[in-house]
Amino acid sequence: MSHHLIRRKTVSLVISLLLLFVTVKAKNFSMNAFENSQADNLSSTEGWSVTRKAPYLIYEGNPQEMTLLWQLTTTGSCALDWGTDTAYALGSVQTAEYGDDHQHRYTFTGLQPATKYFYKVTAGSDIHKGSFRSAPADTASNLKFLVYGDTRSYPQKHALVAAKILETIRNDQDFQTILLSVGDLVHYGDQESYWDNEFFNPDYPDILNMLAALPYQSCRGNHEQSAVLFKKYFPYPFIGGRYWSFDYGPAHFAVVDQYTDYSSGSAQLNWLENDLATTTKPWKFLLFHEPGWSAGGHENEKDVQNYIQPLCLRYNVPVVLAGHNHYYARAVVDDIHHITTGGGGAPIYAADPDYPHVVTVAQVHHFCKINIENDLLYFTVEDINNNQIDYFVTNKYGILPHDVTVSNVFLPKDQDSLLLRVPVKNPFEHTIEVKALLIGKSGLYADSLVLYDDGNHGDDSPGDGLWGNYASDIPVEDEFTVAIAIADIDSGMYFQSPDEARFTTIGPLVLDHYRITSRDTIPHDGDKLKFEFFLRNDGSATAADNITSQIVPLDTFSIIT
Incomplete structure (x- = not known):
């Protein structure tokens, strides 16, 4: 919580004390609603006169097969029809029960890869319709x-x-x-x-x-x-x-x-x-x-x-x-x-x-x-x-950037430099390229920065897996997310890690220090935490009418309100 970003609207020379109550909650990702209609062609049921367990599917490992099972309340045969559409033109059989509890089972064979099939089970007056996709x-x-x-x-x-x-x-x-x-x-x-x-x-x-x-x-x-x-x-x-x-x-x-x-x-x-x-x-x-x-x-x-x-x-x-x-x-x-x-x-x-x-x-x-x-x-x-409650990316070569860090959460516009570093695991020692993607919140500025593992760019020793470089002279005031992109030259794989860091060029008002004054200092979903933020203005002597703050978590899967 120590890297909250502070935005100023106007400037003040005095030390300002802000008391805020914040609520921590999971980031909400909306999805489009759907209509539960027969048009989706997934499944439907008409009647339960003799059905005890409606048809359900299992996959037994043969990519050309799929197994359908169901159970009745009494002895009886059933009609099963199937096809690649709801005309069910590929096949039709009468099924008999097996075992001693009125179970039915049929294995579809000769299926084409990754193809949608439709089926209909008729048991007396009960009609069950469904669909599945065959294995890739x-x-x-x-x-x-x-x-x-x-x-x-x-x-x-x-x-x-x-x-x-x-x-x-x-x-x-x-x-x-x-x-x-x-x-x-x-x-x-x-x-x-x-x-x-x-x-x-x-x-x-x-x-x-x-x-x-x-x-x-x-x-x-x-x-x-x-x-x-x-x-x-x-x-x-x-x-x-x-x-x-x-x-x-x-x-x-x-x-x-x-x-x-x-x-x-x-x-x-x-x-x-x-x-x-x-x-x-x-x-x-x-x-x-x-x-x-x-x-x-x-x-x-x-x-x-x-x-x-x-x-x-x-x-x-x-x-x-x-x-x-x-x-x-x-x-x-x-x-x-x-x-x-x-x-x-x-x-x-x-x-x-x-x-x-x-x-x-x-x-x-x-x-x-x-x-x-x-x-x-x-x-x-x-x-x-x-709500999306977790997200991660991995790859079969074990190439893993993690724990992206920035040397300071504040970089004055057009001034100084900021050291970006990230350890990258590369167990198979593939030839890789690593870049830091700098993306402004306003969308008006985006850039990429090549990172190095050569000992000459703030990255410690050459070949130690720690990649780094300096970002400088950013021409806009904004809040920036730093994401890591990996290109695996050997396999042709490219991906962007969800692990991110943040910094801001908005200033010169800066966060001097802060403290959490509530008893619970570890945020959980729905918690309310009380903070005190102490701000310092290192720039203009102009008086301020008001100061507002924005709090942004480093954990990019959470938001604070």
């Missing part, structure tokens, strides 16, 4: 997908998250791919009534419409209990216990079962290491329930730290997906992002941002959006009120 080609380099978890106990909250997920795929159909869940689908996984009432309940059509449009790829949580019913309703091709893996476009997903032994020397850990070592996919993800690093509630899972983390480092797994704690948190350990996405509907827990390695937390229901574009991965988290 094995050679695809781009992919979008969604992640959330811990949906148990409160289907009304789960339905709010599901509505936002449906909104996402209506606004961007490239997200109609797969939906990953980090487990705890229902409160008591060994009791049929909880699957009926919490997960497949027709009173919550947004949940059912989501399941009918996105193959549901879940790991086992502790609330799945013995996971017998979990396997009944989600019969993935498990290797053992409830662990398995699958490819999807440029990504490989390994699903870990934490309730089957995965300690050193175990069958599951040996399988996992071989699985990560042999996949040829450029992007690797791990999916399990209990996080190794999180923000309190349930404590950090030591087995993840001891057994999973070394494999992530060895086999270049950039993102680990977990839940268990009912909030959002991101911890970064050795440049690996450990995500806790437990806000799918379960009651929200308190999150402690001071837990080890935690970067950010949010105590809200939410879901995650992942966008892979060639060598880059964009990770966005949104809550049910359309």
Whole structure:
């Protein structure tokens, strides 16, 4: 909070004391509203005379296939029609139940890559319509997908998250791919009534419409209990216990079962290491329930730290997906992002941002959006009120600028110089170019500054990974954001980091010092903090009529009002 920017309207020689109350809140990113109409061609249901569980999708790992499941209340056959439009001209079959509980299952085969298909299930007078997109080609380099978890106990909250997920795929159909869940689908996984009432309940059509449009790829949580019913309703091709893996476009997903032994020397850990070592996919993800690093509630899972983390480092797994704690948190350990996405509907827990390695937390229901574009991965988290609560960018080469710094938050217009520095991790020692982008708030001035790691530009020693240079003679008064852009010459990758710093050329009124006088000095969402700011005028002797201030957080994912 020590780098607030102060704007002056007029000038005064006297020391000014400002008392302000500020409210800290998450930055709000609005999204376009949508109309929930049949025109979106996602799914619809007419009648529940014999339907117990409406049709839902799973993906079993074959890119030319997709599996559809549903359940009736009585013995009977169903008609299934499908096609690339709602004429359903590609195929038609009569399905018979399997097992001893009136379940139906059909696997679509021979699918073309990244193609939208429509299906219709007729069970007596009940008609269920839905759609899905087949898996991308094995050679695809781009992919979008969604992640959330811990949906148990409160289907009304789960339905709010599901509505936002449906909104996402209506606004961007490239997200109609797969939906990953980090487990705890229902409160008591060994009791049929909880699957009926919490997960497949027709009173919550947004949940059912989501399941009918996105193959549901879940790991086992502790609330799945013995996971017998979990396997009944989600019969993935498990290797053992409830662990398995699958490819999807440029990504490989390994699903870990934490309730089957995965300690050193175990069958599951040996399988996992071989699985990560042999996949040829450029992007690797791990999916399990209990996080190794999180923000309190349930404590950090030591087995993840001891057994999973070394494999992530060895086999270049950039993102680990977990839940268990009912909030959002991101911890970064050795440049690996450990995500806790437990806000799918379960009651929200308190999150402690001071837990080890935690970067950010949010105590809200939410879901995650992942966008892979060639060598880059964009990770966005949104809550049910359309607020963006986290965002980061990573890449498969581990090139990472972080902790951008400026030598002073005030640089007089046309005077002096400002040292900009940023450490850049480059584990594969690619040839890179680093630039600082200087962007004025008014939009009237923007420039880029080449940074160096040669020991001659305020960057310490040559080749030490610290890049720097001096900005000087900026001709306008404005407030500036400093962003870092990286060009990887070896791979052709270019990206701009969300990590930013700020400075101002507005003056000569400057911040002499400040203090936080409220008892709580660490800002959290919705907090009110009391500040005292002491200003000093180093310039004109002209008297001032008034002075106003503007407070801007260095954390670019938050705002202060």
